[in-house]
Amino acid sequence: MTPNAIAILRRHGPGLLLVLPALAAIGFLYAYPLLRSVIFAFLDTQGGVTLAHVSRALAFYGRDILFSIGVALASLALIAVVSITIAGYLTLGATPWAVALLRWLYRWPLFIPFIVAAQTARSFLSRNGLMNSVLMELGLLSPAAAQSLLDWRGLILTFAWKQVPFVTLLLAGAMASLDRATIEAARNLGAGRLRCLLGIVLPQVRPNLLVGLILSLVVIMSVLSVPMMIVAGNPTMMTAMMAHRVTYYGDYAVANALGLFSYLLTAFAAWLYLRTTLAREVRR
Known part of the structure; x- marks a missing residue:
């Protein structure tokens, strides 16, 4: 040496x-x-290179792939809207007791495992669940009109409820570190809280929002318990189909090929984030 x-x-x-x-x-x-x-995912039983597993994954589970992408994007949109709203009110809210109560309440889902969140969603969103029961007791819903939300809607609501606190923590911390002089100047010039949030605060914390959404996407595409417990039929999330392929058929090759689409989706999201971040740095 x-x-x-x-x-x-x-x-x-x-x-x-x-x-x-x-x-x-x-x-x-x-x-x-x-x-x-x-x-x-690209090897056959003799060790040769093949695209047969990818083709079978597309043929058998093409609807599930599209369903997973749609649920993930809808969940991220809902997470973004709710997180921005909560973090914005924590930063710009003018009612101290409301801010303190919201700060105390919104973090609870962080400490609840996904399997518990899925079971809670089943009890809350089913046709005879807590939500419909309360609405019927209040006279806002008739028993004949009650319906189950244990489908794509339940998946979106469960994923959003579980991930909103995480993204909100990132946003609220970033918003709290901003120089409030520009916010106060805008308020003095007559700008409302919503305009300050969307025009001044949000552009400065956009990288934090993108990080939170990308990490949430990784979680959504990897969680098995939520789709298994909420959606009974097809289509469903790719994770459930991968587990089904391995458990009932022992077909790891097609399951691996199906997992490629999850990798590609998360890699594409990470690439968009890196491209946006680098473009911002170049402009500076």
């Missing part, structure tokens, strides 16, 4: 030892399974 290599090792060795356990965990738990699933 050369003297330069020894000097570099002495200089950076302690730091490398500190990050080595984290790197090993990422490599073993995430990078290796990802690489393995991508490779085996």
